[in-house]
Amino acid sequence: MSNLKNNENQDKKEDNTNQISLENMSKNQIKTLLSKRIATKRKTISGATTLETNEYKLFEKDREKVRIILAKEKHIETKETILLSKKKDFSNILEIVKRVEDEDSKMKNSIKKNSIKKNDHTINDPQSSIVLPGGFKIDPSKSTITPQSTKPKGSQMPIIIIPNTANCIINSTNAQKFLEQGKFVAPEDYIKNGGSIPKFGFIQIVRTRKQTKLHYQLCDDPKKINKRDWDRVVCVITSGAASQLKNFRWKKPVEIFNEVRGIYFGYEDIKPPILVDSWKVKKLTISKNKRHHDTTAVYDFWKEIDIFIQTKKPFMKEYIK
Known part of the structure; x- marks a missing residue:
């Protein structure tokens, strides 16, 4: 309490002297005087450094908490944000689609070839039955075409x-x-x-x-x-x-x-x-x-x-x- 009273008395004295002498001082002199006065107040006020240290500690704690929260945060992206991304390139999608279509067409062609091979008739044995597409078979000993039986065992x-x-x-x-x-x-x-x-x-x-x-x-x-x-x-x-x-x-x-x-x-x-x-x-x-x-x-x-x-x-x- 005594320190505060002394500081107030000193400030009053300085104010009185300043009122007398400021009129005769230049602008640069006034600025220099103000800076000295501010420096003096910082030195004389007790506990100022302690407050700054406590504020810094609180700030560091908050920053650590924010860092933990951000580390656990999941960024939700939409189709619009993905398309706007500069690092994404979708130019190869058409190539992938074309490659898949080509593979499908190759598979269909191979299935057709295999089915044609299965339906090919044998010509080595003149008495063997000839199998035609659609499941029909011809027996040379007969004059009619009969469908293959679908009767299960x-x-x-x-x-x-x-x-x-x-x-x-x-x-x-x-x-x-x-x-x-x-x-x-x-x-x-x-x-x-x-x-x-x-x-x-x-x-x-x-x-x-x-x-x-x-x-x-x-x-x-x-x-x-x-x-x-x-x-x-x-x-x-x-x-x-x-x-x-x-x-x-x-x-x-x-x-x-x-x-x-x-x-x-x-x-x-x-x-x-x-x-x-x-x-x-x-x-x-x-x-x-x-x-x-x-x-x-x-x-x-x-x-x-x-x-x-x-x-x-x-x-x-x-x-x-």
């Missing part, structure tokens, strides 16, 4: 299990004609005309879809399906009796109808058996008299088969195109 065909009992309206007596042609013949009419329920084991049927012939196998005896072929079973046309499911690979109806699509055919005016309502099966109806409704029932049947194969049997590629 027996080990690749989907299997549909059907009942061979008279209490089911779709069984081994009429299943083939019904599923191939959409024509229903009641089993009782078949038996009245002197027929008996056949037991054929396996029989092949052909379905035409989008001008493509697809081959399936009907099986009326699950005992004849070996362990490996159970993976090809896609459907069981059930009679509604539990005895039909005895010789299946799976023991419980819940497991069976989870692994195989269950279909029940019944007359529209007759209620299905009680077990059918408790099973996971699709119920389709057939009219006793309206034969023009048969095609609708067949369409609904194949629709269920296609959906099941697509979701459960993706390895049967030709059947889910």
